Amino acid sequence: MTRPLRVGIVGAGPAGIYAADLLTKDETLSSCGTSVSIDILDKLPSPYGLVRYGVAPDHPRIKQIQGALHKILDKPEITFYGNVEYGVDLKLEDLRRHYDAVVFATGSDRDRPLDIPGVDLPGSHGAADFVFWYDSHPDVAPSWHVDGTSVAVIGAGNVAVDVARILAKDADDLLSTDITDNVYEGLRAKQITDVHVFARRGIAQCKATPMELRELDKQPGVEVLVYAEDFDMDEGSLQACEESNQVKTNVKVLQNWAIRDERGAERRLHLHFLHSPVEILGEDRVSGIRTERMELTGDGSVKGTGEFVDTEVQAVYRAIGYLGSPLTDLPFDEDRGSSPTPGAGSWTWTRSTWTACTPPAGSSAARSASSATPRATPWRP
Ligand SMILES: Cc1cc2nc3c(=O)[nH]c(=O)nc-3n(C[C@H](O)[C@H](O)[C@H](O)COP(=O)(O)OP(=O)(O)OC[C@H]3O[C@@H](n4cnc5c(N)ncnc54)[C@H](O)[C@@H]3O)c2cc1C
Known part of the structure; x- marks a missing residue:
């Protein structure tokens, strides 16, 4: 031996x-x-x-x-x-x-950088920091001021969806989980009524998995709002639907949300597709986000239209991937x-x-x- x-x-x-x-x-x-x-x-x-x-x-x-x-x-x-x-x-x-x-x-273990003006303003956060905080990572300070009534999340993957859900959710609905007292207190103090999720590409390119996407609309007191003008599909998108059940299901879930009536919930989770963030606005802290409307080019990729939209938010969470x-x-x-x-x-x-x-x-x-x-x-x- x-x-x-x-x-x-x-x-x-x-x-x-x-x-x-x-x-x-x-x-x-x-x-x-x-x-x-x-x-x-x-x-x-x-x-x-x-x-x-x-x-x-x-x-x-x-x-x-x-x-x-x-x-x-x-x-x-x-x-x-x-x-x-x-x-x-x-x-x-x-x-x-x-x-x-x-x-x-x-x-x-770190956020993919987003190189746009204003990204370093106070109130602009990487998702990794926020996630480490709510999961009580030992290297992250125990206090986090979850500021604002209206906040933006950049990204369309499962991390963006997690962050958006936690921001929209009532802290009391997390009491049955293993969150620590400081995280519960931090989330309980938040005043958020509107979470705006911005995705650069279209509905068929949404990277979140169907279960996580559907879950967004199952939070008590929260409703998901989507916008018909963001729902363009090109040849590449149709092909993606044919080739992948996940894409097909996501598109169906989103389309069903688009045709229903608003419920008038206390908190809203807005999903904006074909919006690429180009600047985080603000003087000495975040006061808004500027996005450029995108259009599909035929194969599922996108290009800018030159049309810009400003949305008033007091905090931005960037969830565009981990490195x-x-x-x-x-x-x-x-x-x-x-x-x-x-x-x-x-x-x-x-x-x-x-x-x-x-x-x-x-x-x-x-x-x-x-x-x-x-x-x-x-x-x-
Ligand atoms: C926000 C978020 C939510 C997620 N949610 C889900 C989910 O709901 N479902 C799901 O299936 N997956 C989820 N994932 C993905 C899942 O967590 C990862 O796929 C998985 O943890 C990757 O495993 P890993 O072992 O490669 O890396 P990690 O889990 O990151 O483990 C790497 C380990 O290496 C250690 N390490 C790093 N550098 C050093 C060093 N220099 N010396 C010693 N140790 C070091 C780290 O401390 C860490 O413990 C999520 C990921 C993120 C970021």
């Missing part, structure tokens, strides 16, 4: 933990009598990454996967070390010294916001105990390095 293969995994989100699970089950390792010993390191004191600090508190069913992740961490081959930050407490050299192989699964952060001593692709991941075939395990048993491309050991989409670096002697 050789000594166990020592694997270090940086990042204790689902990708890191599932990669560890796959390694413990790897038939190639067991067939050559090699066991595995895995350390999972995370800069935070607790595991589960964005499942804990990203998924919204009113999505307890999704947060429940923490139970499954916990079971994996309980395996005797796996040890979790919190409060260990790669690049600060440990460098690549240290990992090389201690492990036969390393998996980087550090996820995406990963550069990792010390590893290559980084700024545009994609991630470290390039080598293909499964390029994984090399070159320490003595492992070279005798290099997993062929396509084996579960190789797949575990790529299918869970961790950022991975090949091990070099």
